[in-house]
Amino acid sequence: MSGTNKKKLQCLSNESMKRGRLEAHLKAKHSAHINSDLSYFKTLKEKFEKRTTLQSLFTARNLTNDRLSEASYQISLLIAKTGKNYTIGENLIKPSISAFLKTVLEKDDTDVKALPLSNNTVSRRIDEMSEDIEKQLVEKLKTRxxxxxxxxxxxxxxxxxxxxxxxxxxxxxxxxxx
Known part of the structure; x- marks a missing residue:
């Protein structure tokens, strides 16, 4: 193996994979990239570290007010379709989401507490959606x-x-x- 390939492997190797095994893996599985430049491997590493993961989807920095509002509207629509009491949002849905996050994903549920699902909020969102649907229908009927x-x-x-x-x-x- 040439000196530049050894240098590449040294830069990319970590403590979990020994240098010899990394060289063997590169030859066996990625032989097309043996002569690739070091910058190619660094770019690959950067892309891997910046990829979207399930954990990153649930972090507070990714949950903006817009996304919380959108989720609130979607849940309000589901509540309206079931015909259940609007308090089900705070009494059942929020605790269910919280339990799922804590138990299955082992995540903190602070973002769930910020999700607006009170009786008044759900009622207002359902009214807004019904008014919007009515406006859309009236606009369609004006031309048909x-x-x-x-x-x-x-x-x-x-x-x-x-x-x-x-x-x-x-x-x-x-x-x-x-």
């Missing part, structure tokens, strides 16, 4: 032909509910909104 069907129903405590169905063609397919 549509039909309307109304249905009256009664809830358990004798409350009357008026439901309106709108049917229209969206991108060649029939669409229906309530």
């Amino acid at each position: 032909n549509f039909s309307v069907q109304m249905d009256e129903s009664t809830l358990r405590d004798s409350d009357a509910v008026l439901i309106t169905y709108v049917r229209y063609i969206d991108e060649g397919n029939f669409a229906e909104e309530m």
Whole structure:
């Protein structure tokens, strides 16, 4: 082995792999790179150290307010789809995420505590999302032909509910909104 290759191996070797085994590994597994420049190996090492890992995804520096807000909206949508009480966010979901982080990933749960899932926050987010959906539907209906069907129903405590169905063609397919 040439002197430059030995120098490369000395720079890249660490205490867990002896120099002789590192040379054998380079010859056996990476023979195409035996004559590569030292800068190639240094670049490889830098890329490896800077790679995204599961642990780095959960560190506080990567969890920005935008990501926390996005997660809050996604969880609020799930809560709305289930029809459960909005307090389930703080009473069940946050403790569940916290338990998962502590038990499975052995991570600190301080970021979970910053996740906005209070009853008022979930309610506000659901209202915002429904208003946005309504605005999008109105904009679609301004440019399309549509039909309307109304249905009256009664809830358990004798409350009357008026439901309106709108049917229209969206991108060649029939669409229906309530």
